[in-house]
Amino acid sequence: MIDEKTLLHGITYTWFGISAVVLILLFFLTAPYGRHHASKGWGPSIPAQAGWLFMELPAVLVPILCMLLSTREQNIVIWLFLGIWLFHYIHRTFIYPFRMRMNGKKMLLLIASLAFLTNVSINYANFRWLTELGPLYPKSWLTNPRFLCGAAVFFVGFAINFHSDELLRKLRKPEETGYKIPKGGLYRWVSCPNYFGEILEWTGWFIATSSLPALAFLVWTISNLLPRAISHHRWYKETFDDYPSERKALIPYIL
Numbered sequence: 310m311i312d313e314k315t316l317l318h319g320i321t322y323t324w325f326g327i328s329a330v331v332l333i334l335l336f337f338l339t340a341p342y343g344r345h346h347a348s349k350g351w352g353p354s355i356p357a358q359a360g361w362l363f364m365e366l367p368a369v370l371v372p373i374l375c376m377l378l379s380t381r382e383q384n385i386v387i388w389l390f391l392g393i394w395l396f397h398y399i400h401r402t403f404i405y406p407f408r409m410r411m412n413g414k415k416m417l418l419l420i421a422s423l424a425f426l427t428n429v430s431i432n433y434a435n436f437r438w439l440t441e442l443g444p445l446y447p448k449s450w451l452t453n454p455r456f457l458c459g460a461a462v463f464f465v466g467f468a469i470n471f472h473s474d475e476l477l478r479k480l481r482k483p484e485e486t487g488y489k490i491p492k493g494g495l496y497r498w499v500s501c502p503n504y505f506g507e508i509l510e511w512t513g514w515f516i517a518t519s520s521l522p523a524l525a526f527l528v529w530t531i532s533n534l535l536p537r538a539i540s541h542h543r544w545y546k547e548t549f550d551d552y553p554s555e556r557k558a559l560i561p562y563i564l
């Protein structure tokens with residue numbers, strides 16, 4: 310019988326491996342959701358809003374469960390980590406799908422189910438580590454430069470991600486479903502500043518917690534969003550003749 314810490318390490322290292330495979334795969338195959346949704350050959354679809362709610366729910370429930378089931382007495386540092394995580398995921402689960410204009414849009418049940426399982430596993434690894442199996446964070450961690458810089462990077466990333474998604478939302482009138490060229494904010498420089506902001510958030514989370522499961526989550530996020538940004542960028546250039554030629558895909562001036 311293996312102990313839970315060994316299991317958690319196994320899960321964490323498995324995510325590094327899955328991320329490497331997915332990164333390579335996604336350069337050949339675009340994940341079929343959003344503008345790349347495929348209605349045939351991937352099984353049944355469900356309404357996109359229901360899909361988002363279902364797949365992101367574990368990212369709210371699992372951390373709270375880990376906190377409740379922990380045998381440790383938690384200090385302010387762990388409560389702040391939980392607060393930062395929930396700040397992102399309460400928005401992503403309960404607000405984002407209902408603010409974005411997803412009229413009549415569908416999501417593959419396969420995508421929602423895989424994302425659900427991913428969220429269960431990654432949230433378990435991150436929060437069992439923080440609440441029970443990893444080293445204790447002393448209260449002085451709150452003044453450690455790693456915590457302060459990490460939290461700052463996280464909130465800058467959140468602001469970029471939120472603002473960029475808002476600019477996309479405003480592109481569609483209430484009943485519209487099509488696509489336009491996004492403008493303003495970081496769209497001046499890149500096609501997917503929302504992904505750039507998301508990657509910054511989880512970079513900040515990794516710096517602030519300095520934990521291995523946080524690094525696994527960051528690597529997983531990059532392995533998803535980097536190829537997707539390149540696919541979006543290529544799609545924009547193929548779809549709009551007047552697409553700004555100086556715009557990069559994900560990182561201003563670089564990529």
Ligand SMILES: NC(=O)c1ccc[n+]([C@@H]2O[C@H](COP(=O)([O-])OP(=O)(O)OC[C@H]3O[C@@H](n4cnc5c(N)ncnc54)[C@H](OP(=O)(O)O)[C@@H]3O)[C@@H](O)[C@H]2O)c1
Binds near residue numbers: 411504507529
């Ligand atoms: N942590 C992770 O691993 C991870 C993974 C995936 C996503 N996310 C986050 O989840 C959020 C959504 O991701 P996503 O992949 O769905 O982003 P996306 O492709 O940029 O789409 C975001 C929303 O804006 C709409 N939209 C996009 N481009 C548009 C345009 N040119 N004109 C009009 N509407 C447009 C989309 O509609 P359609 O749905 O109709 O295309 C969708 O509702 C992002 O903030 C992303 O960072 C995180």
